[in-house]
Amino acid sequence: MTGLEYRVTTLRGDFSLKAEDSFEGAPVSILFGPSGGGKSTLLRTLAGLERPREGKITLGDQVLVDTATGVFVPARRRPVGLVFQGDALFPTMSVRANVGFGCARAERPGRVADTLALLGIEELADRFPHELSGGQLRRVAIARSLAPRPELLLLDEPFAGLDRPTRRALSGALREALSTLQIPAILVTHEREVALRMGDRLCVLIGGELRQAGSLFSVLESPRDLEVARALGVETVVAGQILDRDEGLCRVRVAGVELLAVAPEGTGVEVAVAIRAEDVALETAEVSPRGSARNRLDAEVTSVDSEDALVRVHLDCGFPLAALITRLSAEALGVVPGARLRAVIKTPAIKLFARS
Amino acid sequence: MDWAALSLSLKLAGLTTACLLLLGVPLAAWLAFRPRRFSPLLEAMLALPMVLPPTVLGYYLLVAFAPDSWLGRGFEALVGSRLAFSFAGLWLGSMIYSLPFALAPTLAAFRGLDRTLLEAAATLGAGPLRTFFRVVLPSAWPGVLAGAVLAFAHTMGEFGVVLMIGGNLPSETRTLSISLYDQMQSLDYDGASHTALLLLAISFLALSVTHSFGRRGAR
Numbered sequence: 001m002t003g004l005e006y007r008v009t010t011l012r013g014d015f016s017l018k019a020e021d022s023f024e025g026a027p028v029s030i031l032f033g034p035s036g037g038g039k040s041t042l043l044r045t046l047a048g049l050e051r052p053r054e055g056k057i058t059l060g061d062q063v064l065v066d067t068a069t070g071v072f073v074p075a076r077r078r079p080v081g082l083v084f085q086g087d088a089l090f091p092t093m094s095v096r097a098n099v100g101f102g103c104a105r106a107e108r109p110g111r112v113a114d115t116l117a118l119l120g121i122e123e124l125a126d127r128f129p130h131e132l133s134g135g136q137l138r139r140v141a142i143a144r145s146l147a148p149r150p151e152l153l154l155l156d157e158p159f160a161g162l163d164r165p166t167r168r169a170l171s172g173a174l175r176e177a178l179s180t181l182q183i184p185a186i187l188v189t190h191e192r193e194v195a196l197r198m199g200d201r202l203c204v205l206i207g208g209e210l211r212q213a214g215s216l217f218s219v220l221e222s223p224r225d226l227e228v229a230r231a232l233g234v235e236t237v238v239a240g241q242i243l244d245r246d247e248g249l250c251r252v253r254v255a256g257v258e259l260l261a262v263a264p265e266g267t268g269v270e271v272a273v274a275i276r277a278e279d280v281a282l283e284t285a286e287v288s289p290r291g292s293a294r295n296r297l298d299a300e301v302t303s304v305d306s307e308d309a310l311v312r313v314h315l316d317c318g319f320p321l322a323a324l325i326t327r328l329s330a331e332a333l334g335v336v337p338g339a340r341l342r343a344v345i346k347t348p349a350i351k352l353f354a355r356s
Numbered sequence: 357m358d359w360a361a362l363s364l365s366l367k368l369a370g371l372t373t374a375c376l377l378l379l380g381v382p383l384a385a386w387l388a389f390r391p392r393r394f395s396p397l398l399e400a401m402l403a404l405p406m407v408l409p410p411t412v413l414g415y416y417l418l419v420a421f422a423p424d425s426w427l428g429r430g431f432e433a434l435v436g437s438r439l440a441f442s443f444a445g446l447w448l449g450s451m452i453y454s455l456p457f458a459l460a461p462t463l464a465a466f467r468g469l470d471r472t473l474l475e476a477a478a479t480l481g482a483g484p485l486r487t488f489f490r491v492v493l494p495s496a497w498p499g500v501l502a503g504a505v506l507a508f509a510h511t512m513g514e515f516g517v518v519l520m521i522g523g524n525l526p527s528e529t530r531t532l533s534i535s536l537y538d539q540m541q542s543l544d545y546d547g548a549s550h551t552a553l554l555l556l557a558i559s560f561l562a563l564s565v566t567h568s569f570g571r572r573g574a575r
Contacts, residue, residue: 049475075478088476092494101490102480148481 002151002184008055008065010038010045017041019210021203027178030199030216031188033231038208039188040085043154046186047082048075059152081145081183085156087137089129095140096125102148115147118177135166139173146177153178153185159194168265171197192233196272196353204228216272221320236280238319240273240352252352255319260294261350272353277312279349280323282333282341295345297321301337304330311335317343357550360527361535368443368531369511372450376458376507379451381500384459385488388466389474399463406456414520417449421521446522446529450511458507461566465499466492502566509562513555 003024010017017038023029031039044050046057048064051072057065059080064073081102089098099115100108116122119139129137138158145153158174159167175198178185187198195202195216202220203213211231212224220237223229240254242263250263254273264271285298299317306312311330313323321343325335333341383402387395405413421440422428431439439445469492477487493500515533522529524538532555539548 047479049478075475076481076483078479080479082476082479084472084476086472088470088472090473090476090491090494093490101477101482144476144480 002060004046004057004059004152004184004186006046006055006057008042008045008052008057010041010050010052010055012041012050015041015208017045017208019203019205021210021213023201023213025184026201026215027184028175028198029184029186029201029203030195031186031203031205032192032195032199033190033205035190037205039190039205040156041208042205042210043082043156043186043188046152047080047154048073048078049082079151081148081150081153083138083141083145083153083155083158085160087129087141089137089141089144091129093128094125095121095127095129095132098129098140099143099147101144111147111149115143118146118180119143119173134162135170138162138170142174142177146181146183149181150183153183155185155187157188157190159189159191174198193353196237196274197355204231206231235277236273236275236319236321238273240271242269242271242352249347250352252350257297257318259297259345259350260347261352262348264352264354266354268354270355272355274351274353275321275345275349277322277324279345280321281344282313282323282325282329282335283344284333285340285342287342293344294347295343295350297343297345299341299343301335301339301341303337304335315341315343357547357554358530358532358535358539361530361532361551362554364443364527364530365512365532368446368450369508371447372454372511373458373504373508375447375451376455377500377504380455380458380462380503380507384462384466384503385492388463388469402459403456405453406460410453410514410516411520413453414449414517417445417452417517417521421445421448440521441523441525441529443528446518446531449517449521450514453514453517454507454510457510458503461499461502461506462496463499465496465502468499469495498569501569505562505566509559512558 003022005022007020008017015038019038019042031042033039041050045052052065052067054067055065056063056068063071064078065071090101093101096112100112103111116125119142121136121139121143124132124136124140129140132140142158159170162170187194189195199216201214202216204211204219206227212219212228217237217239220232223232238254240252243251243253243258245263248263250261252259252261252271252273259273261273297317299315299321301313302316303314304311306327309327310324311327313325313330313335315321315323323343335341387399418440419425420427423432423438423440428439431444435444439448473491474487477491482490513533515537518529518531518534524530524534532551536548536551536555539551
């Protein structure tokens with residue numbers, strides 16, 4: 001899989017974008033952050049639709065942009081596909097013509113057939129964009145960008161405006177297409193759920209600055225600062241494996257600890273486990289378990305942050321876990337770094353996101 | 357009915373429209389899709405014939421076509437005949453006079469196009485020509501057609517410019533509207549009413565065509 005390396009500064013009116021990242025062999029990188037953070041601008045810069053003020057972009061061994069030597073490869077000569085927000089399909093062309101548009105004439109029929117099949121839309125080939133549903137349009141747009149077999153695929157909010165079942169089906173199809181074709185992708189989103197479902201790498205872009213980049217779980221488990229944590233939604237996200245399923249519930253192993261959670265759809269084993277800090281309660285380790293909560297974990301307090309009337313307690317229970325409790329409770333329980341407590345999490349409070 | 361005038365008008369309007377299509381469509385594309393640094397000024401200049409009194413335009417054209425002007429001299433050296441009071445001069449004048457009418461709907465259609473379609477074409481490797489013929493024109497052709505029809509109708513009916521730069525030479529510069537003026541001058545009311553009705557019909561037909569295609573384009 002091709003590696004990408006970029007360091008760019010783009011100015012546009014009074015908005016400036018500064019971003020730097022490099023990766024190799026990551027199937028899907030998520031560009032995450034609040035709207036207006038510069039995600040789309042970065043994507044357009046990588047595609048060649050925006051000229052950076054300064055910087056360098058290298059894809060594989062091809063230099064796409066280098067302001068120091070005056071290199072600027074225009075969009076149409078870059079082996080980069082872009083799926084636009086709002087699809088941007090050609091309204092006067094059939095699906096077949098749309099998907100074939102970027103292919104060389106000789107290989108067009110084969111490429112179109114293969115790519116339509118890959119996204120499961122062969123039967124749409126002779127329809128026109130105005131005859132398609134939102135999910136179908138998105139699939140055609142993805143197929144159109146994939147048909148010329150780019151070395152990198154960029155997607156701008158590919159799940160925006162779709163309902164839940166459509167999203168789920170599309171994210172599965174997209175992941176499969178990317179892994180079949182071995183094309184790395186950068187996907188822009190402001191939705192955490194999309195990041196958890198699709199991401200292998202996570203780059204957080206806030207206020208025009210790329211603040212943190214790394215593997216999905218490393219960034220989620222240890223946001224660099226409070227702003228990044230806020231942008232990500234302050235909660236625990238860790239990788240887990242489903243051990244078994246029973247009557248809609250499942251046992252999930254996370255770093256040697258077993259949790260009971262509501263089973264996600266599908267039959268995948270790999271999941272992202274998300275737990276909101278406000279859903280984690282603490283009790284002293286001495287009391288014998290009682291009540292309805294099924295998940296009780298022995299934990300050691302690693303650090304404590306005060307937030308007005310509330311206290312955010314960082315715990316180590318085999319994996320890092322955050323709990324948000326009142327200051328009164330914290331004082332009563334004697335929450336200080338090094339204290340041994342028990343974390344209590346209700347089964348429905350553990351959200352699982354299937355990743356396979 | 358002055359058949360020579362009708363055939364001259366048709367010839368003039370047809371030739372002018374064809375040339376304006378060849379010239380105006382690339383010009384409109386350039387104005388619509390290039391970075392627009394100096395285009396406001398250029399556009400104002402190109403639209404000027406729309407608001408200028410025809411006699412004023414005719415006057416300046418006549419000055420430009422004069423045998424001692426560089427244009428008049430150049431043309432005479434090249435072709436061997438004079439530009440003023442000739443069909444060629446009339447044709448050149450009509451091009452300038454009708455250009456804004458051909459340009460405005462074309463430009464509006466190009467500008468109304470979703471820009472991301474052009475960007476999508478670029479990310480798919482298409483160059484400017486392929487983008488224009490495969491993406492721009494299939495969506496914007498009703499605007500181009502409207503421009504052509506307007507230019508045609510406008511040339512069919514022009515009077516002031518023709519009178520100034522063409523005069524009234526049968527089969528050379530006497531167009532339909534000049535002929536109508538002549539018929540009135542010579543109190544030939546029957547002939548005038550036929551000519552007027554014909555011009556009215558042509559104008560109405562032209563507008564019907566543009567409106568019906570304008571609706572189809574908007575859908």
